[in-house]
Amino acid sequence: MIEVVIDDRCGGCGSCVDVCPSDVLERAASGKAVIARQADCQTCYLCELYCPEDALFVWPQTDRIAGITADQALATGDVGGFRRDSGWDEHAATHTNQHWRMGAIFERARLMAIDDAAAKAARDENGRTS
Structure with missing residues (x-):
């Protein structure tokens, strides 16, 4: 389930908002993504995959909100890991898209x-x- 948008990383591109199949994310007045309907998250990771700034953290738990903060997400070392391991964008040369x-x-x-x-x-x- 989507747990956090790391505000100081979000560049406001809106890719995560556009790709979410459940309309979980919205753009705030600032243009940055915010979690609007967290319980509707399908844990598909598409938002994380399409975020070029690695500003999103999806927790693999699908049936409840874990309540993870931005600092806790960053401490996991997994922020941006799904994009990296999928070989997207800048990771294409070093990771095979799986x-x-x-x-x-x-x-x-x-x-x-x-x-x-x-x-x-x-x-x-x-x-x-x-």
């Missing part, structure tokens, strides 16, 4: 979403968890 491997992760997420929807439908139908 983005095709995400197919298995997206399939797992799809199956989890189907299971979650079925469980919600069962709760709605029965008024309780089945």
